[in-house]
Amino acid sequence: MSPAPFPSFALSLxxxxxxxxxxxxxxxxxxxxxxxNRGQLVIDHKARNDLVSQADREAESAILEVLRERTPEFGIVAEESGGSESGPASWYIDPLDGTTNFLHGLPHYAVSIALVAKAGTVLPPGEVLSEDTPVVAVVYDPSREELFTGVLGGGAWLNGHRVRVSRPAGFADTLLATGFPFRDFSFAEEYMPMFLHAMESTRGVRRFGSAVLDLAWTACGRYDGYWEMGLAPWDVAAGVLLVREAGGVASDLRGSQPWPRGGNVVAGSRMVAGEMLARFAPHLAGG
Known part of the structure; x- marks a missing residue:
């Protein structure tokens, strides 16, 4: 049975x-x-290796002020202030992805904003979504002044130029990106064999500390593929859409969710993502 649409609402992407x-x-x-002025920041610990500063909080407040004024009909799920899904679509917000980089003066971090529409939402010119789906993505890297944008069916763009995932000749020719377990180590026994396999089977593996930029860089072909585990939905929502709109695959590593809101993500061209899924599956619990 198809999901019931939101008949009175026209979603303008x-x-x-x-x-x-x-x-x-x-x-x-x-x-x-x-x-x-990083030395003057007030820094708190949400959990082990999970930092938040007043920069995160004030940046999120700036985002919320704009979105609540411009799109009051949407729900909001934000990293620092929480919130909940509501209506036909909800914003997923990470005001500073790469907080540890930011606090250490490493210029590799970004603002991430995504709109995720509910199953049943009607999109122009009348398409009804069959499952929850990211439909708008904005990732902004202020250090490089790079703005990645995407809308469902409209492609992925970097500073106004269309981008596409890379097409390596084979898995041995790929450069992959990942993120190590840093907060939740419960899946380390699954992750470490994947990392070893990738290290031995590709040109190299990079870990730069910003999941949303890893996905954005996969979308524009700087990386050939990316995987990570234990993330939050606001870490991946925008990047997932960018990769998909760049002609690639971005899916749940465990194959159980329509988009990897559980934080276990694999992304790349259809060939690269397929290879990673096949090669990593034996290392997953129950694989």
């Missing part, structure tokens, strides 16, 4: 994208103002 771009620039302004 272009308006949502414009609001998200404005919000991302506002957040980036906050972050860059603090980047020059």
């Amino acid at each position: 272009s308006d949502a994208l414009d609001a998200a771009v404005t919000a991302a620039h506002c957040a980036a302004g906050v972050l860059q103002s603090y980047a020059r």
